[in-house]
Amino acid sequence: MDSSKPSKSVRLLNVIEEKGNKLPHPITIFMIFTLIVIALSHIFYVMGTGVRFEGVHPETRQIEMLTVKAVSLLVPEGIAYMFSNVVANFTSFVALGPVLVAMLGVGVAEKSGYISALMTNTVTKAPKKFVTPIVVLMGVLSNVAASVGYVVLVPLGAIIFLGFKRHPLAGLSAAFAGVAGGYSANLFLGTNDPLLSGITTEAAHILDVGYVVNPTDNWFFMFVSTFLIVIIGTLVTDKLIEPKLGTYVPSEPLEHENKISALEKRGLFWANLSILFTVIVIALLIAPENGVLRGEGGSIIKSPFMSSIIFIMMLIFLVPGVVYGFMTKSIRNDKDIANLMTSSLETMSGFIVLIFFAAQFVALFNYTNLGTIIAVKGADFLQSIHLDGAPLLVALIMITTIINLFIAADSAKWAIMAPVFVPMFMQMGIAPEVTQVAYRVGDSATNIISPLMPFFPLVVAFAQRYGKKNGVGTVISLMLPYSIIILISWTIFFIIWYVFGIPVGPGANLNY
Template identity: 45%
Template sequence: MKSGEKKGFVNRFLNTIEKAGNRLPDPIVLFIILMGIILAGSFIAGSLGLKAKNPATGEVIEAVNLLSGEGLVKILTESISNFSSFPPLGMVLVVMIGIGIAEKSGYFETAMKRVIEVAPQKVILPVIIFVGIIGNVAGDAGPVILPPIAAMVMWKLGYHPFSGLIMAYAATVGAFSANILLGMADALAAGFTESGAQLIDPDYTANIAMNYYFIAASAILLMFIIYFVTKKVTIPRLGTYQGAWMDNEPLDETKVKALRWANISALVTAGFFLVLVIPENGLLRNPETNSILNESPFMDSIVFIITILFFVPGLVYGLRAKTIKSSKDFGGMLSDAMSTMGSYIVLVFFAAQMLAYFEWSNLGPILAIKGANFLQAMDVSGIPLIIGFILLAGLINLLIGSASAKWAILAPVFVPMFMFMGYDPAFTQMLYRIGDSFSNPITPVLPYLPLLLAFAKKYDENVKLGTLISNLLPYSIVLFVVWTLFIIVWFVLGLPLGPGGPIYLSN
């Protein structure tokens, strides 16, 4: 059956999105244009005296004209610090050290090929997706590490490597609020929820597990949903890959033995870190609370730990398989890996300036508050309120990438409002987290979209943002529909969202 017979409308729609997106300027130029738009917007908003009241502090937030003398000085003097302090930059470059040696030594290729040789094909894709979903407990590492690995897997399976990049990115950022593990995201959300609820009930106490039942169930559900979109939309749409294929010959015994030693070294390394984490007085636990996740050395060092977990087996494999025969080989592999990040580094410079201008101008918080006030004025409840709030959070997510920053603004408005309507803060928090997640794959303010483009250019130098966004859009649409329906069913049944997290306030 031809794809056009059954999916003609879908393909035509996505082709339109792709063509429109590909007409956009190069991402570097696009960020420069956005910088200009923000500067112009700050001038207009500042001249008109646009402002909004922050419900969290009562402070009036006023738009700042960045084209004033003071603004221009700030732009000129802080451009370097904007770039150097851009959070994902250091993380990406450090992680690429580990990924680079694992990739260039042949460890990734051999490991993926071995998995494909011994594992049923039907299991591989769901496993990758599930790893992406639960990987958000490690913070920002997921969208950096998993997409290039998934691309290699799909390549080996005979699919277009873009399908792996798209699928893994959608899993790591689109299902960000689904997990079977509790992490920093839960703690951050609960903290702002508690503050918002205490505006009405000073004795209210939130806990990080109050959404756990729902997010754990969501992790399983969304694994199947993302798998379904990948199989029915992404893979057929991308078709076959015309680039040079990897060697499909069976692995020889030398590579199999090298892989075995590399995997053993990975387990030993992981065991070393577990020894520092598992005991009650573990060195990497929070020294005051003994927590593993909250303000602990473990979470503070998670990116470097992941780097080591890739670096060690990559090095061991290279030494055993003789792909690393000298220090020059070792240094060359690391240099080659880092050289692929050149375009991303340039993108980061302009992306960092754009996001800094948006923050300095106060346009983001003002737009978020205005949008929240608009929904509050609609005076709706029940299912329409659920859908409206999720959509609002998703739209705001297109403007402000930080989940905690958005919730810091929205929680003091919507948590009290929902409490007056009889809903528990845990329910409001979960609605926000769904809205904050489903639009992540297509939001331009996440710094990982340019990184995804950098990964994609390894397989096709001519790929543009339109191709990525058009293939990510189906995930955002389906995630919104399915996840919203899921919370509505949960709502109708009146099931608790987690321990201490009912839907309705108790009388």
């Protein structure tokens, strides 16, 4: 038997990589889907397709029997709508504004060096027995700043393990498991939360135009999930991955610098102090019963505080980023701050272009009523086969894990899936916030084994620093145990959470 011949699992992953690479760009996919919607809208319009269901009337906000029929985009009114609403569809897309506002702060914190220094300082100070959980935890937390975890923490994890005379690939795997496998978990809100909640809100409007999903509506579940991911990541690294790797013997002496300078330490001190000051100021606006940011009757759930959560999130990153920058001289004046903000938005250019096409697809999908028709008929089918509740959510998780192997961009994936699954599950009595959680669990679990994930080649390049033969197969073989165990454990955890009726976020209901 030829020992050099790849195993069946590796050959399967190679096929997935090959086929996935042949998929069009997400923008092209949205254009194709938009053309399909245009064609189907006219076909179903001519056929007189429609549904009758119990729903929320868009004007009276009362629950009553509604009749909805397919609307064609190829009749004069439909063509006029497509041409005249392009700009409005884009600028009114819920996910656009919150993400760009949040990135103004996150970008300054990242590009001033604050986030990188904070993660390096935290991990390098960890006691030896806590190194693995700290690396995984910092990987999860790094997701508040978009892609910084892939660029900074994944290679840092390898360096830290090497410094403790442990195998660097084990450290790389632990960090990658936290960053990508725990992508949706976090103790704090990240740029992903307003993005996904915005898309979910747009999808919910197919059935209920007044429904709003807030960025905080998954926070309870994601907060607790952070500890689950840390436990899984630690056990898999220490009990499975590191023993499999054995002792690392470098082919040549390696010199790594994983410490921060005295200047950076001073910058961190004052930057962290500025976060505390910012939080205290915000708390003073919320804590009193008649606080400025409280809502009617002293409510916190429905209040100016919840409405301003994105701006607050921006401040919590912007303030320490600026303070750190001035202390370390990476920022010298107001022009540097403006340049860092500009630079952070430049990195979002691909996202902005993608959102333009996603917004057109979602808007036309809503206009044609195809989403409502699919949702009602899909819900009727699921009821006929007696699939609802927990089994339905598990099915969505499994579907997401498969799609995730071929479409890596989570925003593009959810923009395609949400208009179908969110209203369909609403018809089954499942709240959009819960549907979004199921999607996030499935999306995160297979990130670490998807060769099409944008940062996967970067992780492979990091792995090759510790062995020229390390490649895609190496990284996938290391990450597969994490993926399988995270998927199974997180799904079970989510179902237990759902069955016990625990809210997934502040003010978020489980049932619609």
